[in-house]
Amino acid sequence: MDNFEPKIVAFCCHYSAYSADLAGSMRLQYPPNVRIIELPCSGTIDHKVLLSAVEDGADGIFVAGCMEGDCHFTRGNYRAKKRVEKVKEILDEIGFGSDRLEMYNVSADNGTRFAEIANEMTERIRSLGPSPFNKKEGDKN
Amino acid sequence: MIVAEQKPIKTIADLIEDSNKVLLVGCSACVAVCLAGGEKETEVLASALRIKRKQEGKPLETVTKMVTRQCDPEYIATLDDSVEDVDTIISLGCGVGVQYLAERFYNKWVIPALDTKFAGGSIEHGQWEERCGLCGDCILHRTGGICPIIRCSKSLLNGPCGGSQDGKCEINKDVPCAWHLIYERMKSLGKLDKLLEIQPPKDWSRSRDGGPRKVTREDVFID
Numbered sequence: 500m501d502n503f504e505p506k507i508v509a510f511c512c513h514y515s516a517y518s519a520d521l522a523g524s525m526r527l528q529y530p531p532n533v534r535i536i537e538l539p540c541s542g543t544i545d546h547k548v549l550l551s552a553v554e555d556g557a558d559g560i561f562v563a564g565c566m567e568g569d570c571h572f573t574r575g576n577y578r579a580k581k582r583v584e585k586v587k588e589i590l591d592e593i594g595f596g597s598d599r600l601e602m603y604n605v606s607a608d609n610g611t612r613f614a615e616i617a618n619e620m621t622e623r624i625r626s627l628g629p630s631p632f633n634k635k636e637g638d639k640n
Numbered sequence: 641m642i643v644a645e646q647k648p649i650k651t652i653a654d655l656i657e658d659s660n661k662v663l664l665v666g667c668s669a670c671v672a673v674c675l676a677g678g679e680k681e682t683e684v685l686a687s688a689l690r691i692k693r694k695q696e697g698k699p700l701e702t703v704t705k706m707v708t709r710q711c712d713p714e715y716i717a718t719l720d721d722s723v724e725d726v727d728t729i730i731s732l733g734c735g736v737g738v739q740y741l742a743e744r745f746y747n748k749w750v751i752p753a754l755d756t757k758f759a760g761g762s763i764e765h766g767q768w769e770e771r772c773g774l775c776g777d778c779i780l781h782r783t784g785g786i787c788p789i790i791r792c793s794k795s796l797l798n799g800p801c802g803g804s805q806d807g808k809c810e811i812n813k814d815v816p817c818a819w820h821l822i823y824e825r826m827k828s829l830g831k832l833d834k835l836l837e838i839q840p841p842k843d844w845s846r847s848r849d850g851g852p853r854k855v856t857r858e859d860v861f862i863d
Contacts, residue, residue: 547680550687554694589684592649593692631695 505558505624506633507533509617510548512541514571515607516563522610522617529617532624541565542575549586549600556633559624563603563616576604598627641670641761642734643768644677644754649688652730655751656689659727661701664753665719665741667710667733674768676754677732679706685732685753710737716744723748758790776846776853782834784825789842791818797839799823 511517517537522529538544541564552560562583564576580602587597601620605612656662664686672678686702693700705722707715710733719741723729728749731738735756742750758770773790779797780787789795793803793811800819803810807820826832844850 545680547683547687550684550691553691554687589649589688590691593653593688594695595691632691 503625503629505532505621505629506556507559507561507617507620507624508552508557509533509535509620510538510541510544510560510562511535512564512571512576513537513539515565515569516541516603516605516613518607519563519605519610519613521608522614525610527610527614529614530621532621533617540570540572540575541579542570542572542577544579544582546582546586546589549583550589553590553595553599553630554632556630557599558627558630558633559599559601559620561601561603561616561620563605563613566604566606569606595631599624599630641673641759642736642756643674643758643760643770644671644734644756646676646681646685646732646754647752649685649692652685652751652753653689653692656700656728656730659700659749660698661703661726662689662728662730663719663722663726664702664704664730664732665710665737666704666706667731667737668706669709669711671732671734671737671754674762675766677734677737682706682732685730710734710740713740713744716740719744774847775842775844776850777843779839779842782837782839783822784829784831786818786822786825788818788822791816791821797842799835 509516517535541562544562549560562579564579565571567576570576583600583602587600590597590600603616605616664682666672666679666682667677668679675681682704686704690700690702703722703726705719707718709715710731723745726748728751729741729745730751730753731741732753733741734754735752738750738752759772759774760768760770763769770790772787773795775789788797793809793815794801796819800817804817804820807817809815809817823835826835
């Protein structure tokens with residue numbers, strides 16, 4: 500699809516990835532396809548929330564927490580990682596495929612890495628095409 | 641608690657292949673504690689089934705309900721208004737819950753989403769272990785609080801077999817020999833002499849060998 504602009508939902512930890520959105524302040528370019536949702540900790544992400552994002556038509560979803568070993572709440576990012584892995588298993592099991600979901604770790608001061616992640620995920624989803632749940636409205640909400 | 645495990649989603653999806661609308665019923669008792677059939681697991685299963693079916697071009701309508709216990713008729717009755725227009729009821733209860741739903745809603749197709757595994761407890765968050773053989777004639781007072789019926793692979797009553805090595809059972813090096821545990825515990829309690837009492841063959845008629853069992857407390861009957 501030539502004009503496909505993916506809708507990507509990013510669940511970002513308040514203490515790291517959400518702050519890493521300073522990519523904007525740093526005037527770093529990253530695609531406007533990423534919709535950021537702030538979480539108090541990546542460890543608050545839930546299987547059901549991720550599946551809801553799939554059902555509601557997100558083309559791609561990622562969870563971004565602190566670097567491993569640096570979680571503000573000690574182990575939240577490890578828990579998020581395990582939950583993302585579990586939901587990836589479910590998505591594979593039901594034939595949706597797990598490629599549209601990913602877990603990333605990024606530190607609060609690394610706006611450059613955040614922009615890289617946004618670019619990487621956008622390119623990945625662009626090559627996968629729209630989610631079967633995404634309506635034809637394309638990138639409009 | 642009764643410990644259960646969810647069947648593969650594909651297996652459940654195959655069982656409701658012909659249904660367009662299903663009611664998923666979770667249970668807030670044992671299966672919620674062992675994270676197999678509580679509110680969250682019910683919602684996640686419903687979501688997974690909807691995603692699968694929508695991709696296949698046969699959208700599935702789901703209704704989710706929780707009951708306090710699927711093993712009590714009074715709680716099952718709260719579902720009366722929810723079952724009328726559904727093709728299938730999916731129970732996320734243990735085998736007891738599935739049967740109670742099937743009895744209450746006699747003209748509905750009721751299917752199990754879980755495999756009921758055993759009576760046990762948690763050993764860490766996310767892991768459960770069998771601890772009771774439900775034999776109907778408890779002997780834990782003779783064995784230091786360690787059940788040889790279910791924790792000994794052979795359910796032996798008078799000490800370990802020759803397969804006990806270094807405290808482990810011969811079936812698996814990760815399985816402790818129940819009789820080794822019993823010996824160590826009785827020794828620490830200074831009650832090793834109790835183990836010298838020979839246990840006669842167990843009366844298995846009080847277990848499943850006597851057919852389906854029933855417990856009655858007439859003093860608490862309401863009528």
